[in-house]
Amino acid sequence: MPRSKNTFSSSFSSWRRALAQRAVHAGWAWAQRTGAVTAEHPGRFRFGALGTGTRLAFPLGTVFGEPWIRLGAHCVIGERVTLTAGLMPDLDLGPDPILCIGDGVVLGRGSHVIADTTVTIGRECYVGPYVYVTSTNHSYDDPYEPIGKQWPRMEPVSIGPGCWIGTGAVILPGARIGRNVVVAAGAVVRGQVPDHAVVAGAPARVVRRWTPDSGWQPPLRTPAPVPIPDGITPDQLLALATLDEESAARLAELEAES
Numbered sequence: 001m002p003r004s005k006n007t008f009s010s011s012f013s014s015w016r017r018a019l020a021q022r023a024v025h026a027g028w029a030w031a032q033r034t035g036a037v038t039a040e041h042p043g044r045f046r047f048g049a050l051g052t053g054t055r056l057a058f059p060l061g062t063v064f065g066e067p068w069i070r071l072g073a074h075c076v077i078g079e080r081v082t083l084t085a086g087l088m089p090d091l092d093l094g095p096d097p098i099l100c101i102g103d104g105v106v107l108g109r110g111s112h113v114i115a116d117t118t119v120t121i122g123r124e125c126y127v128g129p130y131v132y133v134t135s136t137n138h139s140y141d142d143p144y145e146p147i148g149k150q151w152p153r154m155e156p157v158s159i160g161p162g163c164w165i166g167t168g169a170v171i172l173p174g175a176r177i178g179r180n181v182v183v184a185a186g187a188v189v190r191g192q193v194p195d196h197a198v199v200a201g202a203p204a205r206v207v208r209r210w211t212p213d214s215g216w217q218p219p220l221r222t223p224a225p226v227p228i229p230d231g232i233t234p235d236q237l238l239a240l241a242t243l244d245e246e247s248a249a250r251l252a253e254l255e256a257e258s
Helices: 007-035 234-241 245-257
Strands: 069-071 082-085 099-101 112-115 119-121 132-134 157-159 197-200 205-211 215-217
Touching: 082 099, 099 112, 112 119, 132 157
Parallel strands: 069 099, 082 112, 099 119, 112 132, 119 157
Antiparallel strands: 197 205, 205 215
């Protein structure tokens, strides 16, 4: 004979689970707010500089060598981002900064910036999630010694202002990336990259470049986005979103005639 289902017990269990779930989510949101590192609330961290409006999201990745790390103003450092200066914690790295991050830089979730020697990221760079920037690489000169035990090679890295580094890209020691460069997702960059270039592949190569004389070569396949004109209100944008295709076409004709 089938066992009768206890409706009250099932409803109470569901209610209890929902309550516990809400409590967990509220607690985690509190931890994220409270654990974030800012200039006003740096916690145990003593960065060489931590600019106004900059925020390191909680939970953090590995962070050490903070006295030799300088972060500009209004940076957004995502969750689980690793920032290190020096080969290991508790080293005296001298009077000069090792890792410098400019104003307005965004580092996506899970990215790593490993600065065993100098690494510079220019202002207003947007770095996607899970990007790896390092000034150090393993060496394998000795065929008889385990690679992990051989002394690494270190070369400075510089990323110019205004760059966009795609998800999963790797920036290797010695990379010198110009200004307003696009690094495609998954690209592996080494050596010098000129200003206003797009690089892709492993190893990365220039696939498109802008110059004052020739513009973008090869030409861009899509027109540039048109910025929203000054003075347009949110209500006007919402009204435009409700227009059907015929009304939108008519509006465009009237705009062209005027």
